[in-house]
Structures are given as C-alpha cells and as structure tokens.
Amino acid sequence: MALLQIAEPGESAAPHEHRLAVGIDLGTTNSLVATVRSGMSVVLNDERGRPLLPSIVRYAAGGEIEVGYAAQSHQASDPRNTIVSAKRFMGRGRKDIAHIEMLPYDFIDAEGMVKLKTAQGIKSPVEVSAEVLKALRSRAEASLGGELTGVVITVPAYFDDAQRQATKDAARLAGLNVLRLLNEPTAAAIAYGLDNGAEGVYAVFDLGGGTFDISILRLSKGVFEVMATGGDSALGGDDFDHRVFCWIIEQAGLMPLSPHDVRLLQVRAREAKEYLSQHGEAPITVKLGSGEYVDLTLTTDIFTEITRTLVQKTLVPTRKALRDAGLAAEDIKGVVMVGGATRMPQIQHAVGEFFRQEPLNNLDPDKVVALGAAIQANLLAGNRAAGDDWLLLDVIPLSLGLETMGGLVEKVIPRNSTIPIARAQEFTTYKDGQTALAVHVVQGERELVSDCRSLARFELRGIPPMVAGAARIRVSFQVDADGLLSVTAREQTTGHEARIEVKPSYGLSDDEIAAMLKDSFSHASDDAFRRALREAQVEAQRLIEAVQSALKEDAELLSAPERSHIDNAIVRLQAAIMGDDRRAIDQAMDALSKGTNEFAARRMNKSVSKALSGRKIDEVGFDA
C-alpha cells in the first residue's frame, strides 16, 4: 500500500478486511506453516492432521516432484534424487559444507553456491527450498481458502547475507510475497513473550536440525529488543546424528558403504538419538543392502561421551553473546528452549548448568518459531487488533567489512548493530591517474579477508584521472530490516559521479530467477496472467483506500492544487481498475504513488514531530 499507514495503536488500517498471512518456519529437518485465527496463532496441519512437513524433496526419474513424507519414504531407496536438509547448502560453496564426502548427492561446485545433479537435471538448493515453500503455500491456501497476501519466513539469526538472500530467492521462486525475513529466536521470543507477558532480559537457545542460534533479548513494554546474537550456522541435531552414525560404522567395522546404506544408517542413527531422549539405551539393528547385519546398543553414557564436544560447542557462542550484550549469566531472567534438538537431556543439562536455572520448555520447541512468525506476519499484513502494538528491534549477526591493503578486513558495520543500519566509508586512489578502484565486501569477525565470507566484488570505473589521493570515493552500506545488504559506491569529485549498485554475489541474479520462474511456470497449469491481473487490481484498490484514508486524516497538509492533483490520479487509477490492462493499472498506480510521495513525507514528518512533542529540553536532566 502506498501511503504511510500512521495508525494509532489498536486502530487497524483497514478494519473490514482480514488479509491472509502466514508465518513459515523453513527448517533444516522439518518445516511448518502457521497463521493467526481468531486472535490465536495456530499451526496449519496437512490433510492427514500432521503439523510438520519434512524438508525433503525428491526429483523422481519420471519427472514427478515429491515433497515431505512422500519424499521421505524414498530417502533410502533413491538417495541421490531425494534431497534432505537442503538448508545446509543455501548460500554455501562446496568447502563450506561439513561431511560433504558422506552425503549421497552429486554436487556441482557452481560459483558461490553448490548445485545438485538429480534425475530432473541440475537443481540449486534455492529451487529445492522453493519446493518445500510451495508445498506449505498450497497447504495454507487450501486451509485458509484464498491466496496469501504475504508471509514471514524465519531464518537462523546467525545466517549471513548469502544465506538470507538465498532464502528470499527461494520464496520469490515459490511465488510468495515476503513481508519480512525474521530471525528464528526472535520469532520464538514473540510467541513466548506475548503468551507470558514476559518483561526482562531473556535468552533464546535455539538448536535446530542444522543450525544453532543464541539470542539475548530485552522485553519491555511491548518492545522486543535483541541485544546480541551469536551462533553457528553449521551446528545442529544433524551433527549429533552424524556422531552416532560414525560410532555405528566404527563399532561394526563397516566401510565402504553404498549410498543406500549410508542413508539407511543415517536414518537409524537419528532414530536412536531420538529414542535416547526418553529411554536409557537404544537398540540399533539393521540389515544392510550389502547383506551385513548391524546389531548394537547405544547407551546414554556412550551418547553423552561421543557428543560432549558438540554440547560444549554451543556454549562458546552463548558466552560470546552474553559478553556482547554486556551481561552475565545471572542477569538472564529465563532461557527459552527452541528447536527439536533441545529435547536431548544433555543439552537441557548443559544449558541449565550454564545459566544456573531450569530452562523454559513450556512451548513446543518444534512449533514455537512458526507460531511467532505467524503473529508477526499477521501484524505486518495489517491485521492489527487492539493491543497489537509491539515492536521488534533486531540486529545484524556478523560484522560487515571491506578488504584493505594486505588482505586485511576493515570493519564497517560491527556485529550486533541494530538494523536497519547504514554506514559510509571514503576511499581514495593510490596512484596518479588511476581511473578504477576495486571494492571487496566481506562478512565475518576475522581479521583476514580469506577467513571471512566474500559477499561482493566490484570495480568502480570512470574515476576522472587525477593525482593520487585526490579522488573521493564514498562506499555506502545499507542493511535493511531483513538483514540484507546493498552496497553503493559513488565517486564525488567536482562534476563527476559514478554509481554502482551491488547485490551480493551469492544471491541469484535476476536473470537466473527469471529463468527458474519460467521453468516452473511451464510446469504449472494455473493461469498466471489472470492471477497477475487480479493481484494488480487488489493492490490498486488498496492503494486508493490508503490514500483516501490519509486524505481524510491529514488533508490540511496539502494545498488546493496539490489536493486536486492527487484526486485526479485517484480517478485515473479507478478507471484503470475497471479494465483488464495490467500495464495501465501499474502505470496509474505508479502515478498515484509518485503523486503522493511528498504528502507521505509530510505525514511522516508530522508523526515524528508528534512523537517528539510534549518534552522540552529543560526537562532532560543530567546523569550523575
């Protein structure tokens, strides 16, 4: 919608209309979709009443794509084409993926992100994730009886820019309108905080299938402020499975294994781990494809021993996050446990010991992230009810920097800065007559460029030749509310200005996305054209309503000619809606949007000064 919706707390922008919005927890192992129904956040089950969708996609040789349980049943029989835990590959190169040699896939090391060779051709992890998202979208639309206005998708707080960009690309590919990428622990904090009316400083300990996050949040009067976040985007329940898997191989003296047997043992390892959360020991009996038998018993003691270092590994980022927040363990009022892997007694015990208190387990650790995401989606879609007036202030998890002389990193935006945030840095030329300058953007905490993630490389050309040190090149970083970065560089000496927009190199290019979309459209039979037209009409109607309601509230901010200019644009858009020319609608919307920019700016200004009024300088005291 076009005009800034400056609604008073509790007052909905469009009370008559409930927009369909959902929260999606796109997990490594399982995914979920949730929505707010009659004021309650609920997980939407599949047609058989199951809340989880295994994040598994099978590209069958026959051309069929199976997702979820259907794909899961083939993971041992068709391991190469059945992609499990694709989230681990999002925005990742070959060298970033742990235990890659044990995975039964045909990896292709494409630039930036690996790809997988399947019976249906080469697939990017983004496409695999998009299939999971499409399945959740159909589930939600069937369950809610209409098209979704928008979604909030959760990502691990510790995801870097490449991983976030890949997630957003997957959503675009699944035809979803992303209202916001939301950090998983923050989503959990919303669900927990609103449910319990919590106030104070809380830690969210989120150990999922493939990622670990720790966030420290201050909850106060409806504001959820992330003070620090840390984690490990390659540590999760999968790693505990892997330890068990390796233990089985070692104990049974197995090697080499066929892809089928690898997958079979991985499944058994995981089942044994889950069984151990409730029992003292787990029997593991398997008949392998090779004809060999495995008959072992995994006890709690052995499991604790072989996974001890993994448990310890979660405490390092936890300590660091506390330090970044300037707090000690005893300052934490409660520790909210999130993610299926926190069911392990070893984790519960370690966390309890570290924070010297019993962790909070009163929300289902599998569902809490999706439930929180749904609540936020509902708010962002504009379905505000009385009292729904909280605010989320999140942070960037990893520092952003630039490569300087000698392969060193100069930090431009430090980790745990509240987003959105922008910083600019000035550079100059080091040679006489130099007309180009290379800029290399990296993310990470290490001092050497080679130890950080490379996000973007670009060359700024067309610098007017001058003596060394005379040019002034300003490189600006902007991180938006999704935690996504854009970089702009500008040469700003007299009269000359060169500018370049850079998207991180790990994200897909617009061309790639377009090609993938075309690809998926050729498979789909739904009428894309009619759908697009309808969407444009709905969007246009909303814009008109927003402008009209803004005019009603703040008409005094406009002069008579300005007012009549806007009125004319509204009439033209109304006329366009009647027709079926989508481009005409877009153009008229654009015109109305542009025509109200100045008005919107004045309204924003008015609301800011309103927030500022009522306090005078002399009321502000000095601290001691």
Add this chain to the structure above:
Amino acid sequence: MTGLDFTADHFALFGLGRAQGIELSALDLRFRELQAQVHPDKHAQASDTNQRLSMQWATRVNEAYQTLKLPLSRARYLLHLLGHDAQVESNTAMPMEFLMAQMELREVVAEAKVGADDTALDGLRRDLVAAMKQEYQRLQDLIDVRHDYPAAAGLVRQLMFQEKLLHEIDDALEAVLA
C-alpha cells in the same frame, strides 16, 4: 526525501540538550518512541518509496541512538558539533607518561593471554573499567561545566586508547575461556 529533516542533529532528534551528561533512560525511552513511528515493520504495507523512506528514518534513528548511547562516541560527536573535532586521526600527540603506561599494560595483557591466566585478565579489566569511569566523569565535567573543549578533545583521544585496550582484554579473555 523532501520534507524530512535529516539534518537535525542527534540531540535534537532525541529532544535532548547538547550535553555530555544525559539521562540514559530518557534516551532509551525516546529511541523506542521514535522507532515505534518510523520502523519498517510499521510500514510493511506501504509503497516501495515509502518503505524506503521508513528504512532511512529508522536507520537515522538507530545511528543517532548508537552515537549518543556510549559516552565516548557521544563526546566525539558533541565536540564535533561544538566545533572542536577530537582529531583522532591526525592528532596523535599524547603525554609520554600515558603512552608508557599503556605500553606496559599491553604487555601485561599479552603475557596473561599467553599464560591463559583469566584471573589476571579479570583483575586488569576491573582496574581499567574503574579508571575509565573516573575519566568519563572528568570528561563530562570538562565539557558541560568548564567548557574546556581542547582539554576534552585530548581526553577523548586518551579514552580511545583505553577503550581499545579494554577490547583487547575482552578478546584475550574470550580466547582463554574458549
């Protein structure tokens, strides 16, 4: 961006007088009030242009808050507004005594790090934090009461050294404890 006053200084944006001594609770409160108005989540249904506008405002508010929250960045910013830039890049002249003390401390930190002596590091940290607390009090006095800006600028440069040392101690502690 016409109509929006991006040029107002950080203190004005937060309704505060230009002073080194500020009420931090008032700053926090005002930060939340402002973000509640301008944050992109409050404008998720707005047009692209207006979403961008909201992002720019929220960025501006975050930047102002970050600058004012910590006493060192607040002092640097305030001195800049008052026309007495702390010249942290160009002016490296420091009292010899101070520099010597800093170098010695740095060596002690390095030794404690090598010896994995977290008790020693904790002790160093405590002493440094206590010393800096007094220096910050003096800085406030120099700016708000005495209006001795050149002296304040000198103290700012000195405190930058100390903040850096504190950071090094923290890094060493982290390395030792990991």
